[in-house]
Amino acid sequence: MLQAKKHSTMFINLLISLISLFMAIVVGAIIIALLGSNPFEAYGALLKGAFGTPMAWTITLTKSVPMIITGLAVALAFKCSVFNIGVEGQLLLGAMAAAIVGAHIKLPTFLHIPVVLIASMIGGMLWAFIPALLKEKRNVHIVISTIMFNYIGQYLVQYLIMGPFKGEGAALATKAIHDTARLPKFLPPPYVLNLGIVIAIFGIFVVYILLNKTSIGYEMRAVGLNKHAARTNGINVERNMFFALLFSGAIAGLAGGIEVTGSLGKIVNGFSPGYGFNGIPVALMARNNPFMIFFTALLIGTMRSGSLMMQSSVGVSQNMVDIIQGLIIVFLCGEHVIRYYLVKKPSKGGKQHA
Amino acid sequence: MLSFIMYMLTSTIRMGTPIAFTALGGVMSERSGVVNIGLEGIMLASAFGAVIGSYLSGNAWVGILVAILLGVFISAIHSMIAITWGGNQSVSSMALISLATGFSGVGLQAIFKQQGSSPRVANMASTPILKGIPVIGDFLASLSPLVYLALVALFVVHYIFKKTPLGLRIITVGENPRAAETAGISVHKIRYLCVIASGILGGLGGAFLSIGHMNLFQEGMVAGRGYLALGAVTMGRWTPLGSFASAMLFGFFEAVQLYVQTIPNNPIPSEFIQMIPYVASLVILTGALKKESDAGISSSGKPYTKYVQQR
Numbered sequence: 193m194l195q196a197k198k199h200s201t202m203f204i205n206l207l208i209s210l211i212s213l214f215m216a217i218v219v220g221a222i223i224i225a226l227l228g229s230n231p232f233e234a235y236g237a238l239l240k241g242a243f244g245t246p247m248a249w250t251i252t253l254t255k256s257v258p259m260i261i262t263g264l265a266v267a268l269a270f271k272c273s274v275f276n277i278g279v280e281g282q283l284l285l286g287a288m289a290a291a292i293v294g295a296h297i298k299l300p301t302f303l304h305i306p307v308v309l310i311a312s313m314i315g316g317m318l319w320a321f322i323p324a325l326l327k328e329k330r331n332v333h334i335v336i337s338t339i340m341f342n343y344i345g346q347y348l349v350q351y352l353i354m355g356p357f358k359g360e361g362a363a364l365a366t367k368a369i370h371d372t373a374r375l376p377k378f379l380p381p382p383y384v385l386n387l388g389i390v391i392a393i394f395g396i397f398v399v400y401i402l403l404n405k406t407s408i409g410y411e412m413r414a415v416g417l418n419k420h421a422a423r424t425n426g427i428n429v430e431r432n433m434f435f436a437l438l439f440s441g442a443i444a445g446l447a448g449g450i451e452v453t454g455s456l457g458k459i460v461n462g463f464s465p466g467y468g469f470n471g472i473p474v475a476l477m478a479r480n481n482p483f484m485i486f487f488t489a490l491l492i493g494t495m496r497s498g499s500l501m502m503q504s505s506v507g508v509s510q511n512m513v514d515i516i517q518g519l520i521i522v523f524l525c526g527e528h529v530i531r532y533y534l535v536k537k538p539s540k541g542g543k544q545h546a
Numbered sequence: 547m548l549s550f551i552m553y554m555l556t557s558t559i560r561m562g563t564p565i566a567f568t569a570l571g572g573v574m575s576e577r578s579g580v581v582n583i584g585l586e587g588i589m590l591a592s593a594f595g596a597v598i599g600s601y602l603s604g605n606a607w608v609g610i611l612v613a614i615l616l617g618v619f620i621s622a623i624h625s626m627i628a629i630t631w632g633g634n635q636s637v638s639s640m641a642l643i644s645l646a647t648g649f650s651g652v653g654l655q656a657i658f659k660q661q662g663s664s665p666r667v668a669n670m671a672s673t674p675i676l677k678g679i680p681v682i683g684d685f686l687a688s689l690s691p692l693v694y695l696a697l698v699a700l701f702v703v704h705y706i707f708k709k710t711p712l713g714l715r716i717i718t719v720g721e722n723p724r725a726a727e728t729a730g731i732s733v734h735k736i737r738y739l740c741v742i743a744s745g746i747l748g749g750l751g752g753a754f755l756s757i758g759h760m761n762l763f764q765e766g767m768v769a770g771r772g773y774l775a776l777g778a779v780t781m782g783r784w785t786p787l788g789s790f791a792s793a794m795l796f797g798f799f800e801a802v803q804l805y806v807q808t809i810p811n812n813p814i815p816s817e818f819i820q821m822i823p824y825v826a827s828l829v830i831l832t833g834a835l836k837k838e839s840d841a842g843i844s845s846s847g848k849p850y851t852k853y854v855q856q857r
Contacts, residue, residue: 223652227652227656228656275636277636277640326828326832330831330832332828332831332832335583335636336773336776336777336780336831337828337831339770339773340770340773340777340824340825340827341828343769343770343821343824344821344824344825344828347817347818347820347821348817350817351818354815354817355815469640469644472637472640473640473644476637503655508652508655509651509652509654509655509656509661511647511648511649511650511651511652511655512648512652513648514644514645514647514648514651515644515645515648515649515652516648517644517648518640518641518642518643518644518645518646518647519641519645521637521638521640521641522623522641524633524637525631525633525634525637525638525641526627526631526633527633528631528632528633529631
């Protein structure tokens with residue numbers, strides 16, 4: 193009985209995500225039409241850009257990898273009611289740590305890759321540590337402090353790229369990392385798919401187990417569900433939020449590390465097109481479910497990957513994807529309303545949407 | 547020396563005014579119990595709107611009007627999510643920013659057929675009508691009329707909170723919505739009003755960025771000023787005067803940042819100087835808040851509904 197109820201809740205959650213996505217696509221189509229383009233052509237070009245050739249397939253998958261991981265980072269913190277907007281900054285610092293360790297330390301492959309990835313996680317964790325500490329000690333709002341740390345991190349990384357770690361040549365980039373630190377590729381050169389996707393899928397399982405099978409994950413979820421009840425039951429709410437932000441930062445850093453070791457091989461100034469911010473709709477649409485994140489990241493990755501084709505062949509700016517992404521979040525924020533119409537079963541005391 | 551002081555004063559006012567406008571909006575919204583982290587998105591959308599209005603009409607005041615309309619539009623989305631739908635207000639802000647980024651990018655392509663920035667448009671960087679005033683006339687005339695409008699806005703918002711029943715109602719709604727409802731105040735109406743007001747003020751802040759002290763729109767030109775405004779609200783203890791002063795302090799840090807960059811052969815890398823406003827805001831926030839006493843507005847961020855008892 194309980195099991196059946198759980199399944200129907202999951203089904204309704206899935207339905208809400210799909211309805212939100214559908215509504216965002218429809219409103220997006222109306223906007224495209226108002227701009228004077230054919231929405232079917234625009235969306236067609238987007239899909240063609242993302243999946244038109246085998247090459248495009250591998251690019252789309254590779255672009256989705258950092259979004260899977262940043263989505264996991266956002267979701268993990270969210271489960272403990274911590275809204276980590278600082279994923280972008282943590283990703284940048286993680287990437288920087290990976291680029292430094294990858295280029296300036298010599299190790300055999302089987303050691304180098306893990307060392308670089310661990311370095312990236314530490315980099316991301318350090319960038320989450322200060323906002324976590326400020327919250328713990330001085331009650332500075334995590335949302336504000338992590339946003340400020342995004343900007344500070346962005347300038348710090350820019351300085352490191354142009355200053356102490358600038359590589360040879362005119363390009364604004366760090367030295368290329370050693371080949372021993374590069375993630376192996378699955379297919380011969382023109383194709384880009386690398387081991388990163390396997391690490392991302394592995395990460396999904398790790399986050400799932402951490403959240404659902406360990407006592408610290410249990411405490412975090414308890415805090416996320418109801419702080420006051422958790423506190424009454426002897427759970428240290430502040431400490432759990434502190435660690436949730438640190439774990440989240442470490443995962444965000446890993447996303448940067450995989451970008452460097454898998455795709456880029458070094459850091460170019462401004463290399464992240466906002467992967468950290470894309471993690472938010474990814475986690476939201478998946479309702480913080482690690483397994484669902486794989487699919488929602490793929491969806492956002494597809495839109496990002498195909499949008500260039502939409503811009504070049506139909507003339508609809510690739511920023512259209514930002515609008516659709518925003519609309520998805522808007523409709524997901526209205527989940528209570530959608531749920532009300534789906535379930536139509538007012539609870540005791542009146543309307544369902546509380 | 548005098549010219550240095552004048553330079554710092556002018557650029558503090560120039561950099562501080564957009565933050566101050568937006569912070570006043572933040573005070574309105576936060577006081578009524580609606581967190582508005584989406585101020586950044588409101589500024590972004592209205593900075594772009596101001597350029598469109600000014601470009602299409604050739605008149606900067608029309609630009610201001612369009613900016614306000616867009617600010618209202620974006621904040622209406624936020625109020626719908628936060629008030630009617632009872633959604634997560636922090637998450638909603640990400641939607642606002644994403645929408646504003648999207649609309650400005652798509653708009654640049656659709657209207658100006660270019661990316662990154664708009665062409666130059668009519669702006670309002672000075673107030674020539676004040677030139678006749680003796681001694682300080684030249685200085686006053688060199689500021690945008692929006693600077694004076696910001697002072698008017700400060701006065702109005704301060705007056706509302708200190709002297710009017712409306713101000714009292716807003717405060718009650720923010721502190722204890724259920725008591726307000728019992729006293730016959732419509733929580734939803736007051737909150738809608740306040741969030742829309744934050745859209746109008748944020749719209750003016752955004753307009754100042756694009757046509758108040760520049761004459762074009764660039765992608766990324768808001769650069770976190772919406773968040774700085776939010777910091778100013780917290781620093782100013784949710785009061786109009788305090789927030790305005792804090793916003794001007796951030797303006798001062800930006801002015802310092804701009805000034806240091808002009809020093810020839812300065813040994814500090816420019817990236818560290820660009821960090822100044824963000825680091826300063828964090829340092830001040832850290833110093834300004836004490837752990838227990840500062841929970842802020844008590845029902846802030848919590849959706850309110852008549853029907854189900856709040857936890």
